[in-house]
Amino acid sequence: MPEIIPLISPRLALGTCLTLALLASARILLVDVRRFEIDLAASAILALAGLTAAGVTAGVAGVTDGLNVALSVGGVTAGFVWLRPGRIGQGDVALLATMGAVAGSGHMVLMMALFLAGCVITSALYSIRRGKRLFGSAFPAALPGMVAGTGTLIWRYGPAFTSSPDPLPVPAGQVLVLFSLTLMFAIAALLARGSAAS
Numbered sequence: 001m002p003e004i005i006p007l008i009s010p011r012l013a014l015g016t017c018l019t020l021a022l023l024a025s026a027r028i029l030l031v032d033v034r035r036f037e038i039d040l041a042a043s044a045i046l047a048l049a050g051l052t053a054a055g056v057t058a059g060v061a062g063v064t065d066g067l068n069v070a071l072s073v074g075g076v077t078a079g080f081v082w083l084r085p086g087r088i089g090q091g092d093v094a095l096l097a098t099m100g101a102v103a104g105s106g107h108m109v110l111m112m113a114l115f116l117a118g119c120v121i122t123s124a125l126y127s128i129r130r131g132k133r134l135f136g137s138a139f140p141a142a143l144p145g146m147v148a149g150t151g152t153l154i155w156r157y158g159p160a161f162t163s164s165p166d167p168l169p170v171p172a173g174q175v176l177v178l179f180s181l182t183l184m185f186a187i188a189a190l191l192a193r194g195s196a197a198s
Contacts, residue, residue, distance in 0.1 A: 118144025
């Protein structure tokens, strides 16, 4: 039986997912810094790109792990929003759930440590810049969130590009399906965003 030539290499799919993730992170960061709101379409693209990258490197187990972490972190954050309204915005629920999808259980501690350290620094800098008491100013959570997310992405998937020629033992069919779904969703989200703006 002849071997089927994969239509797309796992490394190319992973690289495309990481590129989409970095572009979506930049969009989330810019919107939050300017308007103090989370771009939900870009968050969805980032989450799907992170889940797809997990699927490319670890198969279905990687996707399931990312979804479980996203639901857990999003659920806990939603509980805080419900208990203490006004302290955390609803967009922050999506932001933290997205971060959970990107990190997975194996890298969530690293991401949260980077995120919390970034929150302390960002809050202090925003407070000083606005002339308020230390840690007394609101700040865009995407700033430390996307820095932590980008660092975690590089830490988690960087070795796949520097290891042996074929470090990703996932079947080509799964790679193609995940890759196609990510691209289709990204294009649909951007088109929907463009039609809503006009």
